Amino acid sequence: MAYETVLYEVNDRIGTVTINRPDKMNALNQQVLRDLSAAMEEAGRDDAVGVVVLTGAGEKAFAAGADIGELAELDPLGAIALARRGQALTRRMEQLGKPVLAAVNGFALGGGCELAMACTLRVAADTAKLGQPEVNLGIIPGYGGTQRLARLVGKGRALDIILTGRMVGAKEALGIGLVDRVAPAAELAAAVRELAGTLLQKGPAALRFSMEAVDGGLERGMAEALEWEAQLFGLVASTADMKEGLTAFLEKRKPAFGGK
Ligand code: COA
Numbered sequence: 001m002a003y004e005t006v007l008y009e010v011n012d013r014i015g016t017v018t019i020n021r022p023d024k025m026n027a028l029n030q031q032v033l034r035d036l037s038a039a040m041e042e043a044g045r046d047d048a049v050g051v052v053v054l055t056g057a058g059e060k061a062f063a064a065g066a067d068i069g070e071l072a073e074l075d076p077l078g079a080i081a082l083a084r085r086g087q088a089l090t091r092r093m094e095q096l097g098k099p100v101l102a103a104v105n106g107f108a109l110g111g112g113c114e115l116a117m118a119c120t121l122r123v124a125a126d127t128a129k130l131g132q133p134e135v136n137l138g139i140i141p142g143y144g145g146t147q148r149l150a151r152l153v154g155k156g157r158a159l160d161i162i163l164t165g166r167m168v169g170a171k172e173a174l175g176i177g178l179v180d181r182v183a184p185a186a187e188l189a190a191a192v193r194e195l196a197g198t199l200l201q202k203g204p205a206a207l208r209f210s211m212e213a214v215d216g217g218l219e220r221g222m223a224e225a226l227e228w229e230a231q232l233f234g235l236v237a238s239t240a241d242m243k244e245g246l247t248a249f250l251e252k253r254k255p256a257f258g259g260k
Contacts, residue, residue, distance in 0.1 A: 001042060006035035007057070008042065014196045015042075015049035022058030028086075028111045029067035036115075037089050044096045047259070050204060051196040052096065054119055055103035056112075059185070062102070062128065065110025068137065079142070086111060086143030090118035094215060097208045099199050103192040104128045104179060109167070114143035117152060120211060122178070123192050124170040125185035130178055133165040151218065153177050203241035204259035209233075 001008070007018040017039045019026040026032075043052045056062040066086070074082065093100050093115070102108075102119035108130045116122050116130065124130070132141045132149065140146065141162065150158035153176045161168060173179040183191035199207060209232045216232075217225035236242050240260045248255035 001038070003035040003039055005029070005032045006039050008039045010043075010046065010049055013048060013050040013200055014053055014193065015046060015051070016053045016055065017043060018055050018057050019063050020057040022056070022060070024067070025061040025064035025107060026056040026058070026112070027064050027067040028115075029070055030082075030085075032067075033085055033089055037092065040089070040093055040096060040100075044092075044098065050098060050200045050259075052098060052100040053103055053192055053196065054093075054100060054115065055105055055192075059106060061106040061112070062104045062108040063112030063115060064107045065112050065133070066143075071137070071139070083142035086114065090114055090144045090148075093118045094120075097211075098204065099196075099207060099211070101192055101196060103188055104130065104170075105185070105188055107167075109133055110141065110145075111143050114141060114145040114148065116179075117148040118144065121180045121195065123181045123183060123188065123195060124173060124179040125188045126170050126182050127185045128170045128173070128179075128182075129167040130170075130173050131165065131167040132162045133167070135163060136165040149178075203239070203245055203255070203257040205239040205241045205257075206236060206245070209236050 005020055007020050009016050019032060021027060043049050099120040102116040102122040104116055104122055104124040106128055108116045108128060110133060113130045113132055132145050134141050146162065149161060157176050168178060170179065170182045174182045181191060213229050213232045216228050220228055241257045244257055245255045
């Protein structure tokens with residue numbers, strides 16, 4: 001389907017969603033939120049898509065945050081509704097059931113950083129800059145940033161980044177776990193394709209249950225989290241992918257996973 005502010009294409013089982021407002025640093029206005037939600041749904045539903053990539057159009061920005069012009073018009077109830085919309089989108093991405101890779105091609109600020117953090121893994125260009133600069137505008141992160149940043153990099157580092165509003169370069173982001181890989185800007189797309197290719201060789205059900213085990217476990221205490229893992233381990237044992245993976249190993253051949 002075609003969208004107003006987002007490009008969506010599928011190649012080699014990779015569904016690429018590109019935020020397409022390069023003249024506005026891919027700022028996330030309400031239309032972008034709607035289009036991103038719809039494109040993520042489409043990618044999630046499409047059996048031909050095994051891995052989703054999220055990136056920004058142009059060379060400067062992944063997304064430079066919520067649209068500041070729209071923020072200026074908000075009243076308190078509108079602000080709560082907007083935060084809930086952004087949170088619903090980021091939560092949906094996290095629970096899409098297939099890996100979503102952020103190709104962070106430039107500024108990922110505010111809502112842009114929050115979108116990247118909701119992705120399963122983040123690959124950044126060495127020129128990328130991430131951050132939560134909301135305090136500079138007298139507001140706070142509202143699309144899950146206060147929660148996901150603390151979970152990704154720890155409370156102290158999250159508060160350092162949020163309270164100073166400073167930009168974090170790719171190298172520092174890699175060191176603190178805010179991004180998972182860094183590539184030279186000109187090689188970012190190839191690095192993301194390579195990572196996607198690796199994931200596409202795995203059993204889709206095993207990827208899905210692995211993501212659910214880690215995410216769901218983080219919301220539980222240790223005893224309950226281990227039981228959650230055991231239950232998912234049991235569910236995996238009901239899949240044809242498990243049978244195929246184990247049989248292929250024993251027969252010394254490559255597995256052909258069907259995702260069932
Ligand atoms: N919302 C709306 N418009 C935005 C935007 C945002 N979050 N970020 C950038 N833009 C617009 C600018 O207003 C400008 O529009 P114009 O050409 O019509 O004047 C255009 O995008 C280019 O941005 P500009 O600031 O000129 O580019 P730059 O290279 O000098 O700086 C940034 C880039 C990202 C450092 C700067 O745009 C910035 O600080 N943006 C806001 C980041 C932010 O605070 N995000 C959190 C929002 S909660």
